Amino acid sequence: MAIFGRNTARRRLKRATQQALSVPTFDAPADCTPWVIGGLWPAELETVTPATAPVAEYLKNDLQRIADSANQRLRALHHSGLPEAGRRAEEARIINVGRAFAVLRVESTVRHLRSGALGFVTESLSLSAAPDTKMLRRPVIEDTQVIEAVVDVTDPIIEDDEHTGPQAVQSPPEVEPDAEPVEIRPVPTPVVTAEPEPDDRRLARLLAFVARQEPGLRWAIGEYTDGTTVLVTDLAYGWIPPGVDLPAGVGLVAPARRGGRVAELLGEVVRSAVYHPGDPFAPIPHEPTVASSQGRAVPPVDDLGWKLVEATHWRDGLPRMVHTLAKAGAARTGVVEAEVEVLRVHCDTARYQLMAQYPDVDPAMLSNCLLLAATEAIAVGDQLSANYHFAWFEALSTPPTSRWGATT
Template identity: 65%
Template sequence: MAIFGRNTARQRLKRATQRALSVPMFDAPPDCTPWVIGGLWPPELETVTPATETVAEHLKNDVQRIASSANERLRALRYADLPDSARRAEEVRIIDVARSYAVQRVESTIRQLRSAADDFDTDPRIPVVTPPPVESHVVPDEAEPVVAEPVAIQPEPEPGDHHLARLLEFVARQEPGLRWAVGEREDGTTLLVTDLADGWIPPGVALPAGVELLAPARRRGRIGELLGDVMRSADYHPGDLFAPGRGEPRTESTTARELPRVDDLGWKLIEATHWRDGLPRLVHTLAKAGAAHTGVLDAEVDVLRVHSDTARYQLMAQYPDVDSALLSNCLLLAATEAIAVGDERSANYHFAWFEALNAPTSTQWGAAP
């Protein structure tokens, strides 16, 4: 009986040891850095010179920050109550979105480097060659054939659902990491929304002609609820497949971001960017220059775009739970970039959203019971 007891205890100890050795001593955190930034470093910065040292340092920090944000999302996803298939699909989406942001960030730096090279790629010793004048030959008059003018055939209107799907896909292809929705109201107008920041459309997203946007205001709700009362609608969620043949370019709108003008826009933008945490000094400088219409150098605008793109990539990496301070800085960067290049309509749009989202909330303090 004693021997049997010792054998049983020995077997239990052996099984416990095998089980302990089969489980790793620690849970290694996920690291998607190679998949996010691998192979993206531009050839122009393979050899860093004193002229490109600052640009290379900024680029290195920014792409590493994008990869770190993706790793944080992956770590949070590991503890989410999701099926394995859904978790794997979300992991792939997070990595793909981070990779696309890193690619855009590198492309922005390459454009900046090439723009700077073009500014200095001139040699006064190269003579200017003027082409010789071309002799004109008079052709004797001949009877011109009469060509009948073609009759314009008006295309038949698209079905409502197909039209909405085309509008939706036009914007979703530009920012596939966001949720989008489009709906047709009873009066025939078409409303386009995203839930990035209560309905704000970030810069860089071309809008199709014929759509309207939400007015700046704090609002909550799912993507479909932001549309309000509509007759028909279509929505897009990250990971949805696009139908083939529907993503052809459409006519872009130049007035979709039209809003009532903000009083003293230039002065308010200057005040908002003055010594603001998270914004470089250049933003305030260009806000003053843009408001005064004194002119801004292209190189300064390129640097401002780098800061704006970086902040927007960080914001997208946090989506759907975005930091309010980072969002406000993105709005100010977008408004400053627009006013610096003379696009006052877009500057007014982004700053109006900044005011709406940073306005003090109403409270019940002092209200009658």
């Protein structure tokens, strides 16, 4: 009995040891930093100088934030309980999206460095002053001497034999042949009538035009009963981020909080088309799509310049220069082009960070992105886009209406 008891105890101990070894003793955090930002550091910043030190530090912090965001998503995915195949596919997608945002961020910095190396005019560029006509005068070309051509009109003379002497060569008289009159009949030109584009194909063409610019977002386009075409994305209640060209004749939804799927953001439409990340773009042979900025036209914001200056004053997460450029753009006193380039870098960085969180959106980061987009637009004189982005900032900054009175 003693031997049997010892053998049973050994089996139980062996089984417990095997079970303990099959379970990891700790949860190793996933780290995809080498795959997201590895090898992306630009050659222009290999040797950091005092002039490029702030840009290098800013780029390093932004790349690290992009990598940290991807790592956070991988950790959440690790505890989601998905099957092995689905989890690996989602991990690859997260890493690819983070890598794409990191590449865009580095490209933005390289453009800024190269434009700075070319040198900018330090004079302020007035937003309302007319160009100097003296600089646009056509250069005066000196008159050149015209040399008259000397043509010998005498008949050529050839020497004959010594008995006849020189003789002039005379051309034989021209004889006009009797030409019969030919009756010319006009050839009828065939009239080619262009076939109208089907409505579904038109919506698909317009949707592909914007989805190709930001394929990582969900897009929807629809047509109302009055023939109006409206475009939305579910990034932030239907707001279209800067840098996306809109097709001509397409409008956008009014700034407001709205929920639901991307197709539900359109409202009641006659027909619609939806794009999801990963959907293929089918070639649609038709006339090219023309871009226009009129789609961002919304009701004007009263005292836009003053409100933008107040909103950017000492705001957390915004550089100090945003407030300075907002004041200069609102007062139309002139903005240095080099400062506008730096502002574009900040705006691109905020947009990349916002899309890195997609489909989740941080309200504070979204508000800063709206203010950056409005400031960049007003600094370059684009009043239409500045009004559009700030109208969205006001709509999302207003607290939602309380339903307490309706439920009581």
